[in-house]
Amino acid sequence: MDLAGGRPVLGIESSCDETAAAVLAGDGRILAALVASQEASHAPFGGVVPEIAARAHLALLPGLVRGVMDQAGLGFADLGGVAATTGPGLIGGLIVGSQMGKGIALAAGLPFVAVNHLEAHALTARLPGLVPGGAPFPYLLLLISGGHCQCVAVEGVGRHVRLGGTVDDAAGEAFDKVAKLLGLPWPGGPALERLAAAGDPARFAFPRPMLGRAGCDFSFSGLKTAVAQTVARFGAGALEPRVAADLAAGFQAAVAAVLADRAGHAMAMFGERHPGVAGLLVVAGGVAANGAVRAALGAATAAHGFGLAVPPVALCTDNAVMVAWTGIERLRLGLVDALDVAPRPRWPLDELAGAVAAPPPPRPPA
């Protein structure tokens, strides 16, 4: 059944501004992983510029693929499959990554897996050794990144139920926009967290959009506007460090409170769908790196009797390990994609092909 025959799988990620390649052994062990960040190329523009990203992906990817194959000490004939992110994301990068993956697959006679980037984040928790017990299906995913913000019941490979999501900005987008308002460089999330560490979260009372609202949707644009209006009171120049720190702390506290509240609702919704299942909340996306957010989610999961799994930051942000792993999971179930599959800039999780019954969780490494 395993189309990869237990052999290693190459993964390629290029859906936004990270160019990445990785090779995983058939059992999920990471043999090699490289990520080239394009951050410096986009920073002067205050955000990701799609055309700059597309150019960089094509310039970087051949070297990265060669690099991971060399590091893993493998030839392409040793592989059991090739997996590449084919959506959702920026179309220029998706074309580059998926085409390179297809080229390798057709030239080496390997099966090709068109990976949904969101499913890759969702399945990361099942990498062997990451979560005690191996994260069997079903579990709850909270994906909080610069481009995505949603709660998903992960019920099997290709079987995902979106419980709720943002109605406007993603959580990471809100961090970046507020960081910009405070005069911090892009991407602003980590810099904002450092600034907030010295701040008083109670000095500025920012709104907590959606707090207590039924369901588990998110909204961050009103919060961003509230911060912008407050910042405007301090004039156009540089903010005093004290003021900036208090603004950052107040904003971060509001986001953490909202995420914890929404995750709480999502846990209740998940419990109704899956009564009697030991609940596990898996957090993915760059915002999962934020300490205040982690702490708030820790309290929320404890209150709901859920376990909390936050993969290491390098596996939470965009990477190719998760893409290769998704390839392994899909190939194990006999799921493969044709070479004429087209990249999809928009590709909701509930439109995934190949929905099948939940397989047993991966065995932890011996």
Place this chain on the structure above:
Amino acid sequence: MRILALDAALGACAAGVIADGAVLAQATRPVGQGQAGALAAMAASVLASAEARETTTAGLDAVAVTVGPGTFTGIRAALALAHGIGLARAIPVIGVSVGEALAATLAVPDGWTLWTAIDSRRGRVFLERAGSTTPDGGVIAAALDALPALGPNVALAGDAAATVAASLAARGTEVMLTAARLPSPLGIALAAAARQASRLAPREAQPLYVDPPAVKLPATPPRPPPGSPAPDSVVPPGAPARDSVAASG
């Protein structure tokens, strides 16, 4: 030398397998939506038919691919596919320009200069002079209503050849309109073989964009970082310090 030729630079996708100038298999398809998806399947299909025609199982020696000028999406789709095949087969990926691919199968009389004219949309064209050895590959971008002088006797190829020919003829330039509009797998393979034999100047197997990315820096300068000095706080030498002024009030 057996070459897989790939092209998606202009209005079509093409793939072909060419052995020492003979076409073993080829396929061409007009670009619709999702040409990025179609080209990989076309490449697999021509490779399979070329291999089926052969009594030997001789492998590919190189992948040849058009690098532009043309549509960025198509160029990147073809180049990424070519690099994937090149990596997996451990064979070189050879970039050729659209003009080089067209010139490879065209004979232009002495005294005439071949230019390839490519539609770059919004009233602009890319113009590539055949045989150029300059670092920019002899490609210039020009507005259709402000074309530069291309020489006394101009032969034209490419998807904008007819439009450019009409403009030049209206100005009194001697113009010869060739029938070459889109790169053929044969032309791509011949140009690649010429490059491999150093009869064409070296070229990177990366897109020939001509123009930098069409992006502008943010119109309003960002707020300075917290705590940085305000421009008006620069105090001239000898003037009282700001703090002492505030303290006196």
